Amino acid sequence: MGNKMVIADKNVELKIRAVGLKPTRQRIGLARLLFIGCARHVTADELFAEASESGVPVSLATVYNTLRQFVDVGLLREVLAGPERSYFDTDVSHHHHFFHVDENRLEDLPPGSISIDDLPNAPAGSKIERVDVVVRLTRK
Amino acid sequence: MGNKMVIADKNVELKIRAVGLKPTRQRIGLARLLFIGCARHVTADELFAEASESGVPVSLATVYNTLRQFVDVGLLREVLAGPERSYFDTDVSHHHHFFHVDENRLEDLPPGSISIDDLPNAPAGSKIERVDVVVRLTRK
DNA sequence: ATTTTAATTTAGAATGCTTCTAATCCATTG
DNA sequence: CAATGGATTAGAAGCATTCTAAATTAAAAT
Numbered sequence: 001m002g003n004k005m006v007i008a009d010k011n012v013e014l015k016i017r018a019v020g021l022k023p024t025r026q027r028i029g030l031a032r033l034l035f036i037g038c039a040r041h042v043t044a045d046e047l048f049a050e051a052s053e054s055g056v057p058v059s060l061a062t063v064y065n066t067l068r069q070f071v072d073v074g075l076l077r078e079v080l081a082g083p084e085r086s087y088f089d090t091d092v093s094h095h096h097h098f099f100h101v102d103e104n105r106l107e108d109l110p111p112g113s114i115s116i117d118d119l120p121n122a123p124a125g126s127k128i129e130r131v132d133v134v135v136r137l138t139r140k
Numbered sequence: 141m142g143n144k145m146v147i148a149d150k151n152v153e154l155k156i157r158a159v160g161l162k163p164t165r166q167r168i169g170l171a172r173l174l175f176i177g178c179a180r181h182v183t184a185d186e187l188f189a190e191a192s193e194s195g196v197p198v199s200l201a202t203v204y205n206t207l208r209q210f211v212d213v214g215l216l217r218e219v220l221a222g223p224e225r226s227y228f229d230t231d232v233s234h235h236h237h238f239f240h241v242d243e244n245r246l247e248d249l250p251p252g253s254i255s256i257d258d259l260p261n262a263p264a265g266s267k268i269e270r271v272d273v274v275v276r277l278t279r280k
Numbered sequence: 281a282t283t284t285t286a287a288t289t290t291a292g293a294a295t296g297c298t299t300c301t302a303a304t305c306c307a308t309t310g
Numbered sequence: 311c312a313a314t315g316g317a318t319t320a321g322a323a324g325c326a327t328t329c330t331a332a333a334t335t336a337a338a339a340t
Binding site for chain 2: 080081082083084085086098100101107109110112113114115116117118119120122123125126127128129130131132133134135136137138139140
Binding site: 162164165166167198199200201202205223224 | 316317318319320321326327
């Protein structure tokens, strides 16, 4: 049990090393929260609160820095669900989201939902970086 | 010519009245910029700059108030393209967008692009408000 | 081990967009 | 034309995020 934890920690450290970042205490702590267990959607604030509660010594600035770095190296994906704040998804595979407007919460679309046909050509001089689909939900 | 302008102004005033808002100098001025001519995508800042240049006496606060009110009454649609700022679309019909990441600029998808099949059911207790598709573009 | 080096973290300030406040203004009504 | 209640405003405040410059720390070199 304690054994499993140590192994997971090692994996997390390797994961950070693998993308060319130094495995600092802060990055390891945040990566454990993000990557051990199920896929998740977090905001900077949420992750900072969680880190504080679970004793990971980290400042809010570092949470922002780390999230951005993890996105840059492909460990996280930033999901653009609204203009108020950024969401980060530990599942970097191509998929889309529900956004619960009343709760500011993201949820994955059930697999197999939404297939996009007739994707348009990019205008001259541009290329498609990606296609985001957000299904906005309100309380019934 | 001056005649056409006057007619357009009257239409704009009626449009504002029709949704239950007082046709003040500011709202009429902003509505003329927004609704006379082709459909457009603006940010609060852009509209404020344009109003200032063209002699519409309005403060930035009122631009924000007015945009929000116009969205509330269905005269405008807010487009969620990224976390940095809000975009407002004078075309309130159901359609989707290109977003030029390098220029912070929206553009309508060509008509007929993107048909969404297999729209998922909303989770229990929620209902689908709308589906946003944003095709993000970078320079080639 | 110790020192060195360069990257990382940090608190706090700064930024950018948006909303709020409370005082003034003005479109409408009687 | 005066009264009234909504609209506008400047400026402050709020919030998410980034920046800055100083202190810390992981890794490399000795």
